[in-house]
Amino acid sequence: MITEVASAPVAPDMMRVLVPVAQTNRSGGEPAFMVDGPLEGLKVGLRHEGSWRSWMLIVSVWEDLLRADGAIPVVLHTGERVGDEGVRTRAMVEEWAAEVDCAVSGLGTCGSCTSWSVADAVSAEAEGKPAVVAVCSEFEAHARNMATHLNHPDLKVLVLPYPLEARPEAELRAIALEQYPTFLSLIGATV
Numbered sequence: 001m002i003t004e005v006a007s008a009p010v011a012p013d014m015m016r017v018l019v020p021v022a023q024t025n026r027s028g029g030e031p032a033f034m035v036d037g038p039l040e041g042l043k044v045g046l047r048h049e050g051s052w053r054s055w056m057l058i059v060s061v062w063e064d065l066l067r068a069d070g071a072i073p074v075v076l077h078t079g080e081r082v083g084d085e086g087v088r089t090r091a092m093v094e095e096w097a098a099e100v101d102c103a104v105s106g107l108g109t110c111g112s113c114t115s116w117s118v119a120d121a122v123s124a125e126a127e128g129k130p131a132v133v134a135v136c137s138e139f140e141a142h143a144r145n146m147a148t149h150l151n152h153p154d155l156k157v158l159v160l161p162y163p164l165e166a167r168p169e170a171e172l173r174a175i176a177l178e179q180y181p182t183f184l185s186l187i188g189a190t191v
Contacts, residue, residue, distance in 0.1 A: 028153075029148070029151040029152055029153045029154065030125065030126070030151050030152050032125065032130075032152070032154040032155065032156065033125060033130040033131075034187065034188030035101070035102050035130050035187050035188045035189040036188045037188075038070075038189070038190050038191070039066070039069050039070065039189040039190065039191055040070030040071065040191075041070060041071070041072070042071050042072065042101040042102060042189065043071070043072045043074050043099060043100045043101045044066050044072065044073055044074065044100060044101065044102055044103070044104075045074050045075075045076060045096055045097070045099070045100030045102065045103030045104065045105075045124060045129075046062060046066075046073055046074070046075045046076070046103070046104055047076040047078060047103065047104065047105040047106065047117075047121075048075070048076075048077060048078070048106060048107065049077070049078045049079075049113065049116065050077050050078075051107075051113065052106075052107045052109060052113070052165055054107070054109075054164040054165045054167060054172050055106050055107035055109075055134070055164070057169065057172045057173065057176065058106075058160075058172060058175065058176040058179070059075060059106075061173055061176035061177065061180075062176060062180060062183070063075065065180050074096065074099060074100050076092060076093065076096040078093060078116070079092070093120050093123050094123060096123075096124075097123040097124040097127045097129065098127050100124065101129060101130075102124070102129055102130040102131065102187045102189065103121065103124040103129060103130075103132070104121070104131070104133070104134055104158065104183055105117045105118070105120040105121040105124070105131065105132070105134070106133065106134030106135065106158075107134055107135070107136070107160075107164070108133060108135030108136060108139045108142070108143050109135070109136040109138075109139060109162065109163070109164060109165060111139070111142060114133075114135055114139040114142050114143050114146065115142075115146055117133050117134070117135065117143070118133050118146040118147050118150065118155065119146075121133040121147075121155055122147065122150045122152045122155060125152055125155060130156075130187040130188060130189075131155065131156070131187075132155075132156045132157070132158050132183060132186045132187060133147070133156070133157055133158070134158045134160060134183075135157060135159060135160065136159075136160050136161065136162035136163065136164050137159050137160070137161060138163075139162070140157060140159050143155075143157050144157060156186040156187070158179060158183055160175065161175065
């Protein structure tokens with residue numbers, strides 16, 4: 001969006017000075033971003049913490065789908081969040097967020113997992129990258145509250161069924177296939 005600086009009429013032989021203005025989201029927090037174009041050639045970040053078999057399976061299915069659609073999956077397996085390993089994990093997340101073109105972080109299926117998933121998605125948004133946090137329905141409100149607390153109230157949230165972890169592999173694969181187009185829509189990517 002461009003706005004004019006001068007408010008007085010400008011003579012025809014004078015140049016107008018235009019200043020770009022960052023658009024904030026509808027909620028007044030940090031801006032949310034969209035790919036707004038083709039998926040092909042994009043580095044798509046997929047973040048998991050290695051705790052939830054269900055999410056690791058969905059990430060695996062999405063890796064294959066992304067490759068088939070011409071994207072480059074970049075999977076991040078985060079570590080602990082405290083002490084020296086916490087420092088290493090934070091550095092890994094920041095490096096990943098800077099490297100990818102868009103990202104999904106998950107899985108929010110408990111309180112702390114939801115909090116860290118949101119925080120890592122916000123790390124990508126802070127780099128100007130479209131990001132989604134994947135959470136189970138039971139933790140949707142917590143994810144939205146956490147995103148608002150981090151000044152990213154319009155962070156995109158992909159809501160998966162709850163409970164997810166106890167479902168059989170075939171059902172998880174079906175959920176992954178069903179939710180993939182929703183993920184692409186949330187980041188604004190076309191195939």
